[in-house]
Amino acid sequence: MSKVIIIDDEPLARSIVTEYLQKHPQLELMQECGDGFEGLKAIQQHQPDLIFLDIQMPKITGFEMLELIEQPPAVIFTTAFDEFAIKAFEAHAVDYLLKPFDQQRFDKAIAKWSEQNSGSTDKATRDLLESASLSPSQSQRIVVKNGSKIKIIPVHDVQYLEAADDYVKIHTQEGYFLKNKTMAHFEQSLDGQQFVRSHRSYIVNVQHITRIDPYEKDNHVAILRSGTKVPVSRSGYGKLKDVLGL
Amino acid sequence: MVADNAMVLNFFGLPWEAAFIDSAISNTLLLLACLLVMNTLRYYLPSGKQYINIFSICLFLTIVWLLLTKLLLRVSLNHYPGYNELLHHSLSIRFSIAFLLLGCVTMISILWYTQQDQKEKDERKTDAEKLAKEAELFKLRQQLQPHFLFNSLNSINALIGSRPEEARKMVQQLSDFLRGTIKKEDTQWVTLQEELQYLQLYLDIEKVRFGNRLNTEIEIDESTKQLKLPALLLQPIVENAIKFGLYDTIGDTVIRLYARKDGDNLVIKVQNPFDPATSSPRQGTGFGLKSVQRRLYLLFARTDLLTTEAKENIFTTVVKIPQGQ
Numbered sequence: 001m002s003k004v005i006i007i008d009d010e011p012l013a014r015s016i017v018t019e020y021l022q023k024h025p026q027l028e029l030m031q032e033c034g035d036g037f038e039g040l041k042a043i044q045q046h047q048p049d050l051i052f053l054d055i056q057m058p059k060i061t062g063f064e065m066l067e068l069i070e071q072p073p074a075v076i077f078t079t080a081f082d083e084f085a086i087k088a089f090e091a092h093a094v095d096y097l098l099k100p101f102d103q104q105r106f107d108k109a110i111a112k113w114s115e116q117n118s119g120s121t122d123k124a125t126r127d128l129l130e131s132a133s134l135s136p137s138q139s140q141r142i143v144v145k146n147g148s149k150i151k152i153i154p155v156h157d158v159q160y161l162e163a164a165d166d167y168v169k170i171h172t173q174e175g176y177f178l179k180n181k182t183m184a185h186f187e188q189s190l191d192g193q194q195f196v197r198s199h200r201s202y203i204v205n206v207q208h209i210t211r212i213d214p215y216e217k218d219n220h221v222a223i224l225r226s227g228t229k230v231p232v233s234r235s236g237y238g239k240l241k242d243v244l245g246l
Numbered sequence: 247m248v249a250d251n252a253m254v255l256n257f258f259g260l261p262w263e264a265a266f267i268d269s270a271i272s273n274t275l276l277l278l279a280c281l282l283v284m285n286t287l288r289y290y291l292p293s294g295k296q297y298i299n300i301f302s303i304c305l306f307l308t309i310v311w312l313l314l315t316k317l318l319l320r321v322s323l324n325h326y327p328g329y330n331e332l333l334h335h336s337l338s339i340r341f342s343i344a345f346l347l348l349g350c351v352t353m354i355s356i357l358w359y360t361q362q363d364q365k366e367k368d369e370r371k372t373d374a375e376k377l378a379k380e381a382e383l384f385k386l387r388q389q390l391q392p393h394f395l396f397n398s399l400n401s402i403n404a405l406i407g408s409r410p411e412e413a414r415k416m417v418q419q420l421s422d423f424l425r426g427t428i429k430k431e432d433t434q435w436v437t438l439q440e441e442l443q444y445l446q447l448y449l450d451i452e453k454v455r456f457g458n459r460l461n462t463e464i465e466i467d468e469s470t471k472q473l474k475l476p477a478l479l480l481q482p483i484v485e486n487a488i489k490f491g492l493y494d495t496i497g498d499t500v501i502r503l504y505a506r507k508d509g510d511n512l513v514i515k516v517q518n519p520f521d522p523a524t525s526s527p528r529q530g531t532g533f534g535l536k537s538v539q540r541r542l543y544l545l546f547a548r549t550d551l552l553t554t555e556a557k558e559n560i561f562t563t564v565v566k567i568p569q570g571q
Contacts (some may be wrong), residue, residue, distance in 0.1 A: 080396035099400035
């Protein structure tokens, strides 16, 4: 018996999956969820083996929800997204069902999952998330977990990012939030015209910089509007000058 | 002109008959030269820098004309006493008059044909612009969100199994809605009442999709019902509000629509809730509103008819439609 959760904001879209699931008695439907927050809770509670996930949902997208899970389950996307948008993730997700889909297509996706189920899906889902968060639509905001709460940070509120072991500290006016990602990941996914890797351990939002002062011999320091000082290395200074057009 | 010319010649002592023959020959030849110039210019207009060529051609034609005239007059009027003398003396005057006349005809022709040409060009340009505008308006109108269509079909698919009657109803609504987008012309104006009926189809479909989450409140002044607006203008605004409202908040969402008359304008206000903490208002004015803005510009040549405002947790879109078009 495998556990299944459906996460989709349209009730009828959930009911069609429920209907198709009746042909698969080995799959037990644990819960239906209407948004990513509910989905997150349900996943933690039930530890499902497979989830059916819509992408466009209230508040946080399906991708953003997956990012917040330490060990994401296997995913079959159910979406009306056009094929081009979804193609990029095809290699990593178990499968994706383009709405509307029929029982046959659904059964095929389940069969594909059963085949893969013997192997590890964890890595596949992680790869999927990496490619998802690199798509441009994802770089407008960062979703983090703050204790049991979920915080959505618009990127323009981010002052700077700081490397901290396996995590990255995302500094905002309200303090910092931790995200289990690498600096290289953020350097790639955020807009290079706004976020500059000023130092091996720092990425700074140029819109928050008020001035850049010399500091010790070869180095500089960027002073933010909040008064915070962010280290700038020699190569980082070059990059900042390029972006600011100095 | 022939008569004038003859009178002048008569004045200089030439008999009437000879004067008329002389004048007829020279003027006919001059007329032929003028026609030649005009006809040439009709098909070949010189560009700006070639005026020196035009001058040379005029000069050349005048000389040819003079030689021909002289030859013909000599042959035909030789027998009149003293005629050769008179012809010889009058050559310079004949030359300057002919040159002036040819010059004038050339200038006038150039002006006339240039103007004709410009007019044609302008017409072509306005035609092209009109076509482009129509095509753009058509495209803007056709940009029905494929998401909407696929998700609606998915809902119908789900209803077929559980509630076939409702599925049938939704197919009907979707068809009516799609037919509405196809048949209406962009330049067509409809009354607010008609537009709202059409909008209602769209809202009914969206309500089936989103269930209880989506609620709408429509408040229309009785006086605005017969006011007019371009067809299919409201639907994208409401679609934008629904998406923004539903995807930016959790739980039930109320979309409000108000219409009132303000002076010469029909003013329509659409409101949706949003979460100021997580969305930058820029994102909310996505493609939907941009295309509405563009359409209003193409129709009215104004950019101030669509405005948006984010206040507390309510996003408001206001569209003004000038009446009396």
